[in-house]
Amino acid sequence: xxLAVRKRIAPPGRRGRxxxxxxxxxxxxxxxxxxxxxxxxxxxxxxxxxxxLTAEAGVNLASVGxxxxxxxxxxxxxxxxxxxPMMQERLRLLAACAEGxxxxxxxxxxxxxxxxxxxxxxxxxxxxxxxxxxxxAVLRHENSELARKLIAENFDETSARFVDALHRCLPRLSRDxxxxxxxxxxSALYYTTIDPGRIRHLSGGRCDPAxxxxxxxxxxxxxxxxxRAD
Amino acid sequence: xxLAVRKRIAPPGRRGRxxxxxxxxxxxxxxxxxxxxxxxxxxxxxxxxxxxLTAEAGVNLASVGxxxxxxxxxxxxxxxxxxxPMMQERLRLLAACAEGxxxxxxxxxxxxxxxxxxxxxxxxxxxxxxxxxxxxAVLRHENSELARKLIAENFDETSARFVDALHRCLPRLSRDxxxxxxxxxxSALYYTTIDPGRIRHLSGGRCDPAxxxxxxxxxxxxxxxxxRAD
DNA sequence: GTCTATACAGTGATAGAC
DNA sequence: GTCTATCACTGTATAGAC
Numbered sequence: 001x002x003l004a005v006r007k008r009i010a011p012p013g014r015r016g017r018x019x020x021x022x023x024x025x026x027x028x029x030x031x032x033x034x035x036x037x038x039x040x041x042x043x044x045x046x047x048x049x050x051x052x053l054t055a056e057a058g059v060n061l062a063s064v065g066x067x068x069x070x071x072x073x074x075x076x077x078x079x080x081x082x083x084x085p086m087m088q089e090r091l092r093l094l095a096a097c098a099e100g101x102x103x104x105x106x107x108x109x110x111x112x113x114x115x116x117x118x119x120x121x122x123x124x125x126x127x128x129x130x131x132x133x134x135x136x137a138v139l140r141h142e143n144s145e146l147a148r149k150l151i152a153e154n155f156d157e158t159s160a161r162f163v164d165a166l167h168r169c170l171p172r173l174s175r176d177x178x179x180x181x182x183x184x185x186x187s188a189l190y191y192t193t194i195d196p197g198r199i200r201h202l203s204g205g206r207c208d209p210a211x212x213x214x215x216x217x218x219x220x221x222x223x224x225x226x227x228r229a230d
Numbered sequence: 231x232x233l234a235v236r237k238r239i240a241p242p243g244r245r246g247r248x249x250x251x252x253x254x255x256x257x258x259x260x261x262x263x264x265x266x267x268x269x270x271x272x273x274x275x276x277x278x279x280x281x282x283l284t285a286e287a288g289v290n291l292a293s294v295g296x297x298x299x300x301x302x303x304x305x306x307x308x309x310x311x312x313x314x315p316m317m318q319e320r321l322r323l324l325a326a327c328a329e330g331x332x333x334x335x336x337x338x339x340x341x342x343x344x345x346x347x348x349x350x351x352x353x354x355x356x357x358x359x360x361x362x363x364x365x366x367a368v369l370r371h372e373n374s375e376l377a378r379k380l381i382a383e384n385f386d387e388t389s390a391r392f393v394d395a396l397h398r399c400l401p402r403l404s405r406d407x408x409x410x411x412x413x414x415x416x417s418a419l420y421y422t423t424i425d426p427g428r429i430r431h432l433s434g435g436r437c438d439p440a441x442x443x444x445x446x447x448x449x450x451x452x453x454x455x456x457x458r459a460d
Numbered sequence: 461g462t463c464t465a466t467a468c469a470g471t472g473a474t475a476g477a478c
Numbered sequence: 479g480t481c482t483a484t485c486a487c488t489g490t491a492t493a494g495a496c
Contacts, residue, residue: 138371140425141364148427159432179437180448183429184418190425191417195370197378199413202389207409218410222456229455258463279488290464295490297462 029067031057037078037128041135044142045075075139076150082121082132083154089117090158094165107169108224114162115189115219122193123212137194170227181227188219259297261287267308267358271365274372275305305369306380312351312362313384319347320388324395337399338454344392345419345449352423353442367424400457411457418449 035057039048050071054061068074093113099106121129140147159182167178196209209215265287269278280301284291298304323343329336351359370377389412397408426439439445 134371141368141371148431151428152431156432163432176433176437177448179429179433181452182432183422183437184449184452186428187417187421188414191420192413195420198381198416199409201378201382202386202393202412203406203409207406207413218407219414221459222411222414225459226452226456229451280490281488291489292465292491293463299490301489 028059028063032059032064032067032074033078033081034128036074037135038131040075040078041131041138044138045071045146046142072146075146076153078132078135079150079154082129086117086121087154087158090114091161093117094161097165105224107166107227108220110162110165110169111185111220111223111227112216114185116216118189119193119212119216119219123210133193166227173227181223181229184226185223188223192219258289258293262289262294262297262304263308263311264358266304267312267361267365270305270308271361271368274368275301275376276372302376305376306383308362308365309380309384312359316347316351317384317388320344321391323347324391327395335454337396337457338450340392340395340399341415341450341453341457342446344415346446348419349423349439349442349446349449353440363423396457411453411459414456415453418453422449 032054036048036053039053039056050064051061054064064071064074068077090113093116094110097106097109097113103109104112121127122133123129136147136151139150163178163182166182167173167175170178173181192209192215199207199209207214262284266278266283269283269286280294281291284294294301294304298307320343323346324340327336327339327343333339334342351357352363353359366377366381369380393408393412396412397403397405400408403411422439422445429437429439437444
């Protein structure tokens with residue numbers, strides 16, 4: 001057994017270090033969120049009891065109820081913490097889209113505004129983005145109803161905004177066609193972040209989604225052409 | 231506990247029924263494969279012990295070892311049973327691709343040859359195709375190393391054949407570009423079969439991958455245009 | 461060849477002694 | 479807290495019955 005109990009390491013303390021940007025070094029709330037995100041991603045939502053979770057985080061069992069009401073409230077907060085900044089970034093980039101000389105076509109700009117924040121977050125291993133991506137995938141196959149609800153709450157509004165923008169960009173397409181093609185945009189984004197190993201393997205290591213720049217470029221090029229079909 | 235033991239029901243027998251196409255009504259081997267596929271899809275590979283599995287199937291514990299050597303051998307046989315006919319169908323359709331008046335362009339034919347058998351199998355709920363699709367997804371997130379191995383063994387060769395065919399079809403593209411676009415083809419196919427609910431939800435129910443004909447048509451149109459980009 | 465009963469060695473979890 | 483005996487359960491191996 002490699003468990004080794006992992007005694008709660010004393011927090012780094014404030015010795016000589018200037019005040020960080022964050023309001024506090026690592027509060028109970030943030031600590032729970034970070035540990036829960038990792039554990040849920042590793043063992044699934046039902047695979048982690050609140051007892052093991054709070055023990056691992058070095059906090060009291062009851063603090064989950066205090067900060068998040070329930071276990072579902074906890075995972076909802078995890079989603080919120082990751083999705084809110086990503087959605088804001090998507091909408092910021094969407095608002096910045098504009099036609100102009102020397103700029104890519106509007107369609108390419110919109111697609112990039114949608115995928116760039118997601119791919120950047122997943123690529124941010126240190127910041128926990130990769131963990132959250134994995135958590136979403138694990139949850140989807142473990143508790144699809146809860147996953148469906150959380151994804152709807154966090155992604156529906158932004159997705160609708162992009163569907164509208166894409167339809168304004170390609171007005172000759174039917175609403176259904178736009179939806180189908182948006183679905184294939186989601187496909188490319190999802191599969192690229194969730195299973196980068198398959199293309200790496202098939203290409204003998206030559207194509208690697210870990211190279212964010214190349215991945216975004218290839219994805220935008222392919223999907224934009226798909227949207228322009230017929 | 232709802233186990234209920236399910237005493238091995240006496241096989242239906244051949245009473246008055248003409249000899250079926252299959253060699254036997256339902257042998258131990260087939261029974262194990264079918265039950266295991268369903269249980270693994272529901273509870274994961276590690277979530278099902280050989281004891282509960284054999285009890286559910288109404289067979290002896292040791293018969294798994296006899297027929298499949300090990301638990302890994304069992305899941306390998308499950309993959310083989312589902313993948314072999316699908317791969318044969320893919321290669322048969324690929325061989326049938328040809329240019330000609332009144333036929334779709336070669337590129338569209340190749341893409342359809344790749345996706346049609348997969349989507350048909352997933353749509354075949356009664357035949358267990360949907361269960362196998364779910365099993366693959368669950369396994370991928372539970373035991374990625376085993377999943378990677380099984381997917382490589384069962385899909386690598388056929389995929390390479392299609393990559394070659396696609397490159398012959400679009401010789402001006404680099405090998406890397408072909409691989410990236412094949413990756414997006416896999417994305418569209420994977421996401422369409424694994425999460426048909428998302429587009430159904432976003433489109434207010436108007437777009438539904440359960441309509442196989444429409445799904446294949448939209449997928450082929452989008453992906454073919456993507457392959458022709460630039 | 462097919463199937464069965466049973467034995468075996470390894471696992472994580474747990475409860476009680478210290 | 480820390481060690482240890484025990485337990486329930488796992489996948490696998492084998493000897494023998496049809």
